[in-house]
Amino acid sequence: MSARKVRILIAKPGLDGHDRGAKVVARALRDAGYEVIYTGLRQTPEMIVEAALQEDVDAIGLSLLSGAHLTIFPRVAALMKEQGLDDVMLFGGGIIPEDDAPALKQAGVANVFGPGTSTQDIITFVEQEMARRK
Amino acid sequence: MFDKEKLAELRKRHEKWVDGTLQKSLERAPERADEFITVSSTPVRRLYTPLDVADLDYPEDLGLPGEYPFTRGVHPTMYRSRLWTMRMFAGFGTAEETNARFKYLLEHGETGLSTAFDLPTLYGYDSDAPEAEGEFGVCGVAISSLRDMEVLLDGLPLDRITTSMTINSPAAVIWAMYIVAAEKRGIPRAKLGGTIQNDILKEYIAQKEFIFPPEPSMRLVVDTIEFGTQEMPRWNTISISGYHIREAGSTAAQELAFTLSDGFEYVRWAIDRGLDVDAFAPRLSFFFNAHNDFFEEIGKYRAARRIWAREMRETFGAKNPRSWWMRFHSQTAGVSLTAQQPENNIARVAIQALAAVLGGTQSLHTNSMDEALALPSETAARIALRTQQIIALETGVTNTVDPLAGSFFVEAETDRMEAESREYFHRIADLGGVLPAIEQGFFQLEIADAASRYQWEIDQKKRIVVGVNEYSGEEKIGIPILKMDQQGYDRQVARLREIRRTRDHRAVSARLSDLRQAAAGDANLMPFLIEAVREYATLQEIMDVLREVWGEYREPVIV
Amino acid sequence: MELTERILKADRRALARAISLVENDGEQAQKLLQEVYPHAGQAHIIGITGPPGSGKSTLVSQIARQYRQQGRTVGIVAVDPSSPFTGGALLGDRVRMRDLAGDRGVFVRSMASRGSMGGLARATGDAVTLLDAAGFDLVLIETVGAGQVEVDIAREAHTTLVVEVPGLGDEVQAIKAGLMEIADVFVVNKADHAGVDQTVRALTIMLDMNSAACSWTPPVIKTIALHGEGVADLIEAVDDHWAYLVRENALQDQQRIHAQNRLTRVMRRRLFDELLAKIGPERFEETVMQVATHKIDPYSAAARLMNSKTQGS
Structure with missing residues (x-):
């Protein structure tokens, strides 16, 4: 019997086209052995949550550099709850001031990774969370 | 440039040095790493001598400033006559707020304006569209109609300043608004000076703010080039941009090669339209990144001028020396800024700016230290501008033209940049040209590979980022972060609704239907856009007409 | 369920x-x-x-x-x-x-x-x-x-x-x-x-x-x-x-062929899994090494493994 594979959705909500970070993280997670579903640009919160549902993922990673995170991240979290994806971990990254992190965590984002985060830190975090949630 | 016998002599001496002096030194003091690499992960040799640039032909490859092939600069006197334009990118929130910032910047000695637009505007949506939710005014100013443009430009001396507008897919529409706003104040379009970025190819390659498929998008760009050539001699209708390609993670050589390929593609399309190359080429301008690797960057700028001049003359048959010129704007690398210890960014920006100046830039934007955190605050933006003034007035680097020419290393880097670019030109040609290469995801994949390698080097500590993976402390620094005015959105939406209520509805729908017809045919769209915005058709109304006729583009899957 | x-x-x-x-x-x-x-x-x-x-x-x-x-x-x-x-x-x-x-x-x-x-x-x-x-x-x-x-x-x-x-x-x-x-x-x-x-x-x-x-x-x-x-x-x-x-009526033929293929694949996989469980992974690995070092050819090795007595039962 093969082991359960962890599946992660990497999504780019909002209008900004800066997909460098999303792609680097998606590749790093793949190289760490995860199955990564990449959605591409300009995803609405509805599209992201529906994709997460269909793909039965264990985690969703959002990347946003436009500054609209305070609107978009909580919206994704709320839709996840609505769809019953309570057990799916939500994390995010981008140009997100530290001051905004508490509000995002309050809204249900497990962690926020700012500029300069190493991909190893993200992988370690995902590993720990997945182990914890088993 | 070098005497053959003397080179042979030097080669022998160099071999002796390697076996003797160097060997002994390495035994006592081994080098810090097995390999030293540039920001672009290219190995750098220990020492550069005439042997590394033995084939350099001074008159052919370098020439004199202001003369072909312009490696040493486009002006004979460079900064001795006139400093570069210190052009700071600004824009946020409503037109009122950005207008106030512009006035502040002009009072503080800035000589050209540069406008950032918010994402809904960049995608051709009005501020009250559902797609604009949460994005209003965040990354720049929101312009939904001619009225917003009138407010943005209120009180600015449009006949004396030049205005650069960073906008691409809807560039023609925003330009039309600028033209009409000025004309309504009695300033004729021929007197207006400035730049629209209008570089759609790099959107498909890197920044991804595209709307239409490549072909109709290119047609729109050529429409603006044609219109500008005929009616607006002081306007640069395109700023062919490597900046965003680099920010997306490319190497320096990729930035250079892809940008030049884009440039040649525009030239080809404009010639196919029937334009004389010497009529439009002098108004083409470029926009490059200024990254951390000092010498690699300088090599990039020098090679850029040389390749452009050679190709314009040899391949496209341009005869006007101004067509051979590559003039460029540069901006320091946003991607190099760190959120950790943000004051360190002041030093980074200064060094990057110095590279752009030593590379012969025509205008420069220096990033503010807090840009990895949020939009720049006023203090941070002022320090960034002061950095340019210090370089210009205190350091002495402006006293002579192209001071680094003849450095064995700098010339070798310049040659390398040209060689790597030409290699890419061949690969792109093999794929059938720029548009097929975009559709096959060639550029996107090359960039994603480079970005992943760069991040891997940082993660492995093969590359040090001070304050991030070395010398990182937990010290908290209080940087004031710019917050949006919450009432701005309401004001903007109110203005938009008022316009929709009070304008001449019949005229608006007539102009939009004219536009629809023209878009389906092959007339130049600029006059149609000008007439539509004059009647206060909104940005989105106009873009929706074009979306309807041309469809929307989906990018290939490249991860 | x-x-x-x-x-x-x-x-x-x-x-x-x-x-x-x-x-x-x-x-x-x-x-x-x-x-x-x-x-x-x-x-x-x-x-x-x-x-x-x-x-x-x-x-x-x-x-x-x-x-x-x-x-x-x-x-x-x-x-x-x-x-x-x-x-x-x-x-x-x-x-x-x-x-x-x-x-x-x-x-x-x-x-x-x-x-x-x-x-x-x-x-x-x-x-x-x-x-x-x-x-x-x-x-x-x-x-x-x-x-x-x-x-x-x-x-x-x-x-x-x-x-x-x-x-x-x-x-x-x-x-x-x-x-x-x-x-x-x-x-x-x-x-x-x-x-x-x-x-x-x-x-x-x-x-x-x-x-x-x-x-x-x-x-x-x-x-x-x-x-x-x-x-x-x-x-x-x-x-x-x-x-x-x-x-x-080609659909029925096609479905029969598909079913046969699928059944064969499932049986083949189950047979292999069961056989492997009987042989035991250590013994299998040992034999792999012997084949790898050319001490025994794959055909004889397979014959020997498949005739082997159930391990541990």
């Missing part, structure tokens, strides 16, 4: 969970399939295969849209390769299927190949069964498309589309290598590119030479998937093929 009931009611979350279960194998998956299998067998299963860069995902998206306009529901399984080194995978087919988002009549699932060769994942067939049982009218399967010939798709699909693009140069070679046999419809995508007529001609000639034995001659359809051009013709050809299968 509650999960089965929810799948049969086309509950999307249950369906998604169930696909993960069959992907991860195990007893629960077998029990689920046991309950669901009698409800499947209604959907028209369409396979899409072709080389990398031939525009398969875009084509799948367009086919789905076209069927949705007819009011038919569509399930999609898109397979991408897993890394043989890390086991990780980057599944990017959804990017091209953006236009389908928000439509409750479409369900898209990305699947990693997880070491399977031949263009499909081990559990692709099971995932299709689940979508079929959930009531989707059509199930589209997009193969890995890693460049080699992927003939496995013909063992799962009723109708197999082989996508070619002009100007790849070696299309005739690729066709010789087995695609000719599996194609029910040939699609020449990117028909706005140079060389399209040569490609169509090459295909038609090959088909003429091949057509004697068979009562169905695969049509060659030109499309520009990016703009949706030619997709209506393609749908018509796919429907024609389905009608042909039903009319000629």
